[in-house]
Amino acid sequence: MQGNTQRQFEESPEQTAELVLQLVRDLVDELRQGQKPDTPLQLDCQFDQDLGFDSLARAELIQRTEKQFNVSLPDQTLASIETPRDLVRELLQASRIGDISVSEQVIEQIQLDVVESAPAHVHTLQQVLDWHVDTHPDRPHLYVYQSADQITEISYRMIQEKARQIANGLIEQEIAPGECVAIMLPTCNDYFYSFFGILYARAIPVPIYPPARPSQIEDHLKRHANILQNAEARLLITVPEAKPLSQLLRMQVSSIKSVVTVSEIMGSTAPPDVGDAHASDIAFLQYTSGSTGIPKGVALTHANLLTNIRAMGKVVKASSSDVFISWLPVYHDMGLIGTWFGSLYYASPLVIMSPLLFLSKPQRWLWAIHRHRGTVSPAPNFAYELCINKIDESELEGLDLSSWRLAWNGAEPVSPGTIARFTERFAKYGFRPETMSPVYGLAESTVGLTFPTVIRPPRIERIKREPMTRFGRAEAASPDDPDAMQVIGLGLPLPGHQIRIMDDLGRELPEREEGELEFKGASATAGYYRDPDKTKALYHGDWLNTGDRAFTIGGELFLTGRTKDIIIRAGRNIYPHELEEAVSNVPGIRKGCVAAFASHDNRTGTERLIVLAESRETDTAKHQDLKHQINNLALDLLGSPPDDVVIGPPHTVPKTSSGKIRRAACKELYEQDSLDVRQRAVWWQTLRLMTAGITPQLRRYWRTGLDVGYAVYMWLMMAILASIVWSFVATVPNRDWCWKVTRTGARALIKLTGTKLTITGTENQPDPDTPCILVANHASYLDGLVMVAATQLKCRFVAKSELKKNFFARTFLSKLNTEFVERFDAEKGILDAKRIADSAHSSQPLFFFPEGTLYRMAGLHEFHMGAFIAAADAGLPILPVTLCGTRSKLRDRSLFPRRGDISVTISTLIYPQGNDWNAALKLRDQARSEILHHCGEPDLAHSKNNR
Template sequence: MSGNTQRQFGDTPEQTAELVLQLVKDLVDELRQGQQPDVPLQLDCRFDQDLGFDSLARAELILRTEKQFSVALPDQTLASIETPRDLVRELLQATQLGSTPVSEQLIEQIQLDIVESAPEHVHSLQQVLDWHVNAHPDRPHLYVYQNADQVTEISYRTVREKALQIANGLIEQDIAPGECVAIMLPTSSDYFYCFFGILYARAIPVPIYPPARPSQIEDHLKRHANILQNAEARLLITVPEAKPLSQLLRLQVPSIKAVVAVSEIMQAPMPPDVGVASTSDIAFLQYTSGSTGIPKGVALTHANLLANIRAMGKVVKASSSDVFVSWLPVYHDMGLIGTWFGSLYYASPLVIMSPLLFLSKPQRWLWAIHRHGGTVSPAPNFAYELCINKIDESELEGLDLSCWRLAWNGAEPVSPSTIERFTERFSKYGFRPETMSPVYGLAESTVGLTFPTEIRRPRIERVKREPMTRFGRAEAASSDDPDAMQVIGLGQPLPGHQIRIMGDLGQELPEREEGELEFKGPSATTGYYHDPEKTKALYHGDWLNTGDRAFTIGGELFLTGRSKDIIIRAGRNIYPHELEEAVSNVPGIRKGCVAAFASHDSRSGTERLIVLAESRETDTTKHQQLKHQINNLALDLLGSPPDDVVIGLPHTVPKTSSGKIRRAACKDLYEQDSLDIRQRAVWWQALRLMTAGIAPQFRRYWRTGLDIGYAAYMWLMMGILAPSVWSLVAIVPNRDWCWAITRAGARALIKLTGTKLTIKGEEHLPDNDTPCILVANHASYLDGLVMVAATHLKCRFVAKSELKNNLFARIFLSKLDTEFVERFDVEKGILDAKRIADSANSSQPLFFFPEGTLYRMAGLHEFHMGAFIAAADAGLPVLPVTLCGTRSKLRNRSLFPRRGDISVTISPLKHPQGNDWNAALQLRDEARADILRYCGEPDLAHTPPVR
């Protein structure tokens, strides 16, 4: 803000208006980076069409106004002001701020009895609510902020009674099971009643976001017509102000039977006779395209929702002792599923306020956590940024955030800088570094996909910029590398879910290599509602494409970008191609020569929407008119204008050879301030852009060629060495010679393929004549080969009996004294275990993979007890061995070997403390703890194994 003195009210309303206009001008200059708005700044300028203010910009203006004039504006100011004149009117009516600090507000800690169980065996959301009503009907479920000071407590019984009234009202409106009912309501008690009322009627809820301001209702309904058409919605439940527009909506959406207010469909709360919902029924439709033209309705079943809620709850250890606090909109998956459904399932009370209350005064979110003892409260990255930049210290006096145990950060790109600055600023108020928990999810996976599996500080990795940008390799950077990139760890897949990183040839990539992120699991949607073509494009076999680019380290996900080109602005998704198509139709704009892209705004922590459009017009006045038209068009489509509109001469927008818009190149040129084509001739810029496009393509093909070449070379080496080693082992009579030949072959393969093998802890290896039992994690078919190469021990491997059915495997393994065990026949398995236990004290060490088999997903699974019972019975020590890098080099169910290094860590011997079951358990736990410590992968001991 300009000036060092605090502005006060002017002597006259006119002087006050001048001061407000100066505030607006200051903000316009900052947002438009010095560019003048399309119209002269005056009291009747519209904030959205004329000045390009979105909700965050309005919130900032209100905040500055309150500070400069020492007033408290009403909460609804954010929704009601359309022009500076409206702000002046609100300002003149406002009262002077009182002297009572926020810290003296009444503390209302929520303390409820612990609920020991959860609805683990129910199959639908309705049954979840019924379970709670039967178990504790009067237990508070919701604490809904009606305004900044008034909170309504709602029990489980009340939710169901009101929902049944809505359900019967819907049935009276002839809504049949399986039909869609849209909800366009603000965060309020009615929203929760309506959602479950639709479910109890066995219809499908379709949440759509309400208009930010009453004056926008007509435009808002027009923008949502495509969603309502795709869903074939039969009814729209909305605010009374929208009812007069019902006829207009029916003309656009023929399937709509009526537009109703909540009060009109309340009936007696009798249980509706519509049958019982099944797990495969669609629970609701989550539209991912926000307000843009072509909607995609993600169909989520009851099975999807309950699987996701249970998986997230298991990872974060959710319980009825938690208190959820949220301002997130309940029409969005993070607010609807992550907070409301999650808190509902685990009997955790949910304190919820309108997004408007948070945006107008971000400190309200933090004070709600303080007052109610909130333990879990998620938000997108921009919310944490708002708290850093928009809250004065005077508004935080007495704040205590020590109760906050989980602050999920998701729904948009997570900024390492935001995390560090939020933690630093609020640590003195009790916020702990490990509370911040970056996560990843998407609507196609219900809401959550990867979460940290333990309470920890956020994982921020530094990688070298050049290898990352050129070849997609995440090489670790030193702490003093000034050009290093910081990337955020987003955790491991939820239990029962899998992720993989795919290359351009459809092959799975190893760790630390960037590619397309795909996933599968019980939370995965069955597809897009009424859109088989988009559903087909979503799937890659039985895996789903996320549209994001990423890599993994130790099984943990790190995002690098979005291949979909989605723009995430203040938590909302904007799909650029629809806006580009609309802008192309503006007279004076070259058709097909428009790019909409995101540019990160470090101040707000979110993304700026930039529109670059080509025109043959050179007149400055005409350019201003085009910008004004584009602003209005974006406002109609998106509900908010772009942050910047750039009009360029022909050939400004870079394209691929096939004519596709290169949005990433547009972003680079914009951020480098290189879009002013008047500095150089058009042919020169076209040549430069074409040249710039060749290098990335060349690097991409070069990387792919290297991958194919390496895989072919490794198979060639294996093809040469394997027959030779097998033949020699099969014919030589001496077992020591067999081991020497095998070890020489293994080491030759490792050396010839350029694999760096690092061995740590060799001093812990016993002599060959010392009986012991070796155990190692099992990550790849290369594990046995690596063990042979890494140690001098002539071990007896313990292998599955199925290998005896293969002649070549049986001959080779038998010459190495391999012990075969039965995995599926219980009686034979017991006899095999007894036989191995009896022979364990021979001089030749035994080698086990106690996980039993290998998995493609990173992680250490539960250990079987066989090796440890044998060790305890025979009184033998156990030697834990940790293998790293083999899974990435050759993953299970893959025939595509990759470049990569391997390390082997040998831990000290673990001696049994007895010969009973407890001694075996202790050996297992000690050995597994060592392997888990060094493998760098998540602990999946209590997670169902996923192959």
């Protein structure tokens, strides 16, 4: 068959054209799931307007063409072809694969001296670059692919010199500090120079993505007019092809002074005289939308960026020995911040190619890792899916991925199936399971928010589908449960950052319960540029809303969905309400009766954009015309057409009783192929929709009611039992009786609140008369109560002296022989510690929470030395006790108890090996290691600001 194809290719251009049309026809059938295109397929059909091909579809077509005709098409084919005729022309001029020498397998490892330090003291991006120029000016930083085989090496000195020239050119253009300058350039040397040139002029860079093809420039600039207007951009740096359209752009964006190329604004290389930038200055604007409506520009300061970069680098142990490999666009946060700025800060070389080079031949990404011995290379989920499905084994012969240590997977939903298939396929080429690292971030947190903190294979949890879909509970599923859901662990919050899961009442949920994800930290944006209303909606007190739904296990994040209706397509966000509003204005389409929604595409590993619109038109030709108009409109607004457009009769689009579009219901009907089911009477549809909507609402109200009822009940039980127990303890003179009453009250509360208490290791408890020191992790206000209920020991609790100021606390704790210690007066604290150490030989054991205080966020913090010094001095053993479940049941700074079980693990005694400081340190480390092993929470000993 292939031989016949090659002969037709050689002897008959007409037959070649027919074969190309057949390839196009097959791809259209797959993309449209058997539906015919709106326009008859001809050689002059437009790929985007007539056939709905985006860049991924074009890349697939090119790959199929190369495979069928055994040729290698030029790199620019993806950007240049507009019609099947263009593809035929490129094909007739192409070279046979057998005639091309393949040199991709040659290793050209980048070997540079190790840089021992990082610019830890600097406060701005400009200072980061200046530090590198002062330290190692000629050290290469960037290796930029100009084509598939040609690479340009760029040093720190060169970036600074070119950037200063651009900065001085901007100043000559009267760009003042704080004004916005937009960059619309592809991945090229000039992009990097321009970005820092704007920074050196103390202006604000506004990256906007460039058009994939020169023919798109006019439409592209129209789409970005809203972004440029919101930023009040004064100048646009772009490609020469966009220059003729400068007058058109100035008519749309009144703030634009001029449209220039890099060569037109090169000034002197002298340091710009604009004063020093500050950490609080806006470093750049990251726009998350803006195709239609009002765009959202996330304002990120230098402090935001450097905090995020340092936190990510600390977690992944980034260093100058790393080699970053990237094809990610540098106008997007993952490529710009996570890859370029991250490699810049740590003096790591960055090898970067155009996204088009990757899309046209995904194997180039993997060969670049092989060729340059790359260690860090991130990508969205769809990129890994492309590598699985679009690369032949013959194109991987000799590939070595063993140098790859971190493959971040983020920017769009992470698929467990994609992870498994990629790891399985590329294992024989040296790819290790622990290299794949699913992460989570968002522009509002600069870029990164949660990362795995240890080297491990991806964490995939199997949970029961029914409890999750009905009640939002992540119950562990058995290995043989065929209906189980798989969810991906996305790591822990970066140092200095926190996450929490909130219910409908604005209360924090316990672990394994789904709710809305919020975060806070030093990387968090101060808001959206020139948009106080959207900024206000972003914040919930000190916390920021992510718009995602999630739950946690052991402090690790697991996403379950989105509350915001964003479609993530090949790593890019699409906001459906913007497209729906525009489509509603198309003549023949019913206003307010349009739904744009996502449907997952297993073939590409990303989401398909579906547009469902109602029309009273019944003529098939008219329907095709409407589809054509909607395709063109989406192309104008988004830069790519929808994957499918469905025109339905009135009442096809499901709505709520208040008239809101039910996108989830649209998706369900579309995927079940039920959109064309005969429509019933309006009253019947209304009743059916109300019935369908009542069930989830009732479930939500029922869950909320149960939560509130449980909290009220538990507080009532605590109030009753506490008053009874306190009265007995305050009046009974015998200390043994006080302990019996307290223990009975604690156990009664646990039983009456339906809390299952599991105690492991009771055999490790010493005899009641044996002196020892107990230490436990501190997770909740309930910890002391649980300790009393779980052990038979009558311990002397070591508590903060502030409790002595409270009459009720002082009276109760004193009767239990509690030791009070001063935390803030150093001199008194030393005396208290000595007194406690001297009394450690008492037969009544001492009990410490060595973390000193409790924290709302999951994790084990540093242990203070007091308990261990006392144990070493007195020669007494340490008894580690681990508490699990108390944090979720009643979290710090919360008065809303939750349902949940508690477990207590009592470990074996640890005896001191000496009586000096080193012996105390060893005791501490052994006890902490034992508790960390059992608590199921992350090690936060080196993290700060997690409270």
